Amino acid sequence: MKNIVYGLFLSLAFVWQGQAQSSLFWEVESPEGKKSYLYGTYHLLGSDFLTERPKVMEAFEASNAVVVETVIDSSQMMQLAYLMIMNKSLKAMTDSADYQLLKRELEPLIGTDLAVYDQMKPIVLSTTYAGYLAEELTPDSLDYAGMPLDMHFAAEAKKASKKLIELETMQEQFEILFSSQTEEEQLQDLLDVLKEGAPSGDMMSGIITAYHANDLDALYQSAMEWEGGLSDMEVMIDQRNLNWVEKLEIQLQKGGLFIAVGALHLPGEKGLIQLLEARGFTLKPIK
Template sequence: MRLLLIFLVLFSKMAIAQSLLWEVSGNGLKQPSYLFGTYHILKDSYLDKTPKVRSAFSSAKGVVVETTVDSSAMLSMAMRAMMPGKSLKQLISEADYKLVSDEFKKMTGFDLTMFNQMKPIMTATTLSLSYAEKEVDTLRQFTGQPLDLYFTVEAKKQKKVLTPLETMEQQMAFLFDHDPVEKQAADLVRMVKEKDEMRGESKHLTDLYLAGDLDGMWKLSQDYEKRYGDLSYLVNERNQAWMKKLPALMALRPTFVAVGALHLPGPSGLITLLREAGYKVKAL
């Protein structure tokens, strides 16, 4: 569940309206820009059901995404995911290793030894994706590219100005390096041991997203943080950094901003921060 929240993120006070697409106007903007909350593991055929999103994207001259990926970034990610001199077997007990190994094989088809020297968050992410894909039928109904990648590819194809808010290196630092590997390993074991308690949460989260229910996602994330720990470093700090870039980008040209949905609602979300900066932010 923690990792699925990250996928909506690796939140006016409340958002009030049920919408993933918001128009940003006023404060000197000659033309409106748009803010759209993505679900990083959802495929782009989802957009066939949301013509307003396609229309907003089409009308924009610029596209802003969290990050873009190239071959050098992938190599950097692979290197950052490794933990030289350590292994998962050293970080957890023999019994827990067998428990995780059996579950990992069952869910992914891979032998855990392939991941033994990778940081445990990588193993947990792979396992979490497998849980989501098997539990949530609605995810399998959509085809194509992941939403964020789709917007990146289409922006290049349509010769729109494409701007990443972060480097891949920065994103990987949030994912791989925020917690020590010892805590990552403990969280991985806990995830496997508590999988039955979490059953249904993936579907709940996906249903909230497909309903455009930002308030529901916000409340769910707050409930999760009470049980499993703070995730604000993935949202609040990054939102503040992004707000140093977004006003200038929107002033240059009408811009379509696509970021994880959990970046939108709440007292530190982009909807609130944009309003506090003087913009009119309206649900579409």
């Protein structure tokens, strides 16, 4: 199966299903002529990257309100920790060979004995592994300092006293990540990936280089081999887009928005670009 783990990885690398698009950055015009902007982010990329994107920063600075996926509140982390816990034992869910595989592959990443995670949902380990892959395979030449892009936009919006709008709460995001699959499905996906092997550095290099070039068409071509890994992304991407577009439609009528969401959410039949166009908005790529 492996879909949830590849999906986590690809949501960092921004690969998608469907027709390729031509830019990460879009002007959005409402039927009444009000203009806003939509930017596809790379969640692990440092904010120093934006010094090379003056048009993005001009649009951000001119905005009246900033929209992000969610606003991170560290004080909520402990309250939401219960969503990561299961009543089952990870060791009891696996046979000896599979448990040894988990120990061998994951203990170096988590820095402790796997037993510490025995009652954590397998998706917690999958998230750790996916994050490791994304960082490990990112070329050093594209390693930018600073706060991750999405967090940077939220922080700068607060500093500038701009209205900050979240498309989903932290609780909603945690429920999607940790509860959209059964524990058994989560575990099987993780085991499948560990048995089949990690993606290649060349593939990741192609993806992030295309992102750096503001070229979604090239991203699509670089990622075709991963298409099968996205077959179970309806909950993580498609359904969230359908929920978000209802909120965005209302806000976009006012204009002056700067919207920053993971680039995976932009393209495809259920991507934000096509969903907004279907609601009468005009979207133009900005190079």
